Amino acid sequence: MKILKVLILGGTGVISRQIVEQLLIAGQEVVIFNRGTKRLAFGEDLEWIHGDKSDRESFQKLMSGRQFDAVIDMISFNAADARSTVETFTHTAGQLIFCSSVAVYKRPLKSNPIREDAEELFDNPEFGYAFQKAEMERYLQGVISEGQLPISIIRPSLTYGVGAANLGVLRQNYNIVHRIRNGKPLMMFGDGTTPWSFTFAPDLAKAFVGAAGNKRTFGKTYHATNEEVSVWNDLYVEFGKILGIEPKIVHMPSELLMRANPGLFGxxxxxxxxxxxxxxSKIKQDIPSFEATISLNKGLQMMLDWYENEAMTVDADKDLMEDRLTELHAQWGRQIEALNIVI
Known part of the structure; x- marks a missing residue:
């Protein structure tokens, strides 16, 4: 097997740290580029380059003359970010792999389960994250069509893992455990029955590692997710099973939550x-090694272990917000009951 020299732009995030670990286990030569604000214990078998990718001129100078078999870009969030990567590595990388998101699919969806080639890209600027990622993909598709260099795009779904700060409806993380243990209600959007497959970072990393140097992925776009069928309520119910305490879940329309805090609930x-x-099916055909095997129960147990060993901190502001939202829900219920509507 050929040893690949792989550059990771990022390298210490929830997903990218797992990519680095799996590349090292596979015996690949790994280089990490980031700002150097976080240094994980990967050992001595890799090279670190520190810099700021947003300083495009400095970034290009740092990378000048360096050759890589693959560059995995985990830190591009819009077309300008992606253009910087393309322009920097057009003549010095054998392949570029970009991390996008399933948020780029335009809603309502046309397929279920969702198929990459059945969907259109998101086009509503009101949800900035999805729109900018979709703009990034539109730019990259233009580069692909021009045949400038091999590009692969991978779209994660909602992904949890050690170091994550995105678990829960309020992205409240350890607060979920805290509230269940203390008998406090948890806020859920809608009626909690929207189908979802929760993915965990060690599984997702297999997609990026399997794409590196893989010519079958050149010029293609994939999503890479767990396929265990759950509903959103299961996220809290499963935590309750692990803790041995049935959670109290209250439901509020996502539209009202968004009005309360568009940035948090949009x-x-x-x-x-x-x-x-x-x-x-598409990614499994081209990357046979990709298979998501971490169940929701196993993944949440992993998160609980991490919380209790390293990150057992309550976010007081979010705890207060959840208290206020659930109390508003209770008041709303009492007001409706008081109407005593008879038909």
Whole structure:
């Protein structure tokens, strides 16, 4: 097997740290580029380059003359970011692999389970994250069509893992455990029955590692997710099973939550109110090693272990926000009951 020299732009995030670990296990030569604000214990078998990718001129100078078999870009969020990567490595990389997102699928969806080639790209600027990622993909598709260099695009779905700060409807993380243990209600959007497949970072990393140097992935776009069918309520129910305490869950429309805090809840309204079940046939055909095997129960146990060993901190502001939202829900219920509507 040929040893690949792989550059990771990022390298210490929830997903990218797993990519680095799996590349090292596979015996690949790994180089990490990031700002150097976080240094993980990967050992001495890799090279670190520190810099700021947003300083495009400095970034290009740092990378000048360096050759890589593959560059995995985990830190491009818009077309300008992606253009910087393309322009920097057009003549010095054998392949570029970009991390996008399933948020780029335009809602309502046309397929279920979702198939890559059946969907259109998101086009509503009101949900900035999805729109900018879709703009990035539109730019990259133009580069692909021009045949400038091999590009692969991988779209993760909602992914959890050690180091994550995105678990829960309020992205409240350890607060979920805290609230269940203390008998406090948890806020869920909608009625909690929207289908979803929750993915964990060690599984997702297999997609990026399997794409590196893989000519079958050149010029193609894939999503890479778990295929275990759950609904959103299961996220809290499963935590309750692990803790041995039945959680108290209250439900509120995603539209009202978004009005309370568009920045925090916009993704629920624009993306997660629709089914999140994916058909992974395409990626499995080109990357046979990709298979998501971590169940929701096993993944949440991993998260609980991490919380209790390293990250057992309550976010007081989010705890107060959840208290206020659930109390508003209770008041709303009492007001409706008081109407005593008779038909």
């Amino acid at each position: 993704h629920l309204y624009y993306e997660k109110s629709y089914s999140g079940l994916m058909d992974n």
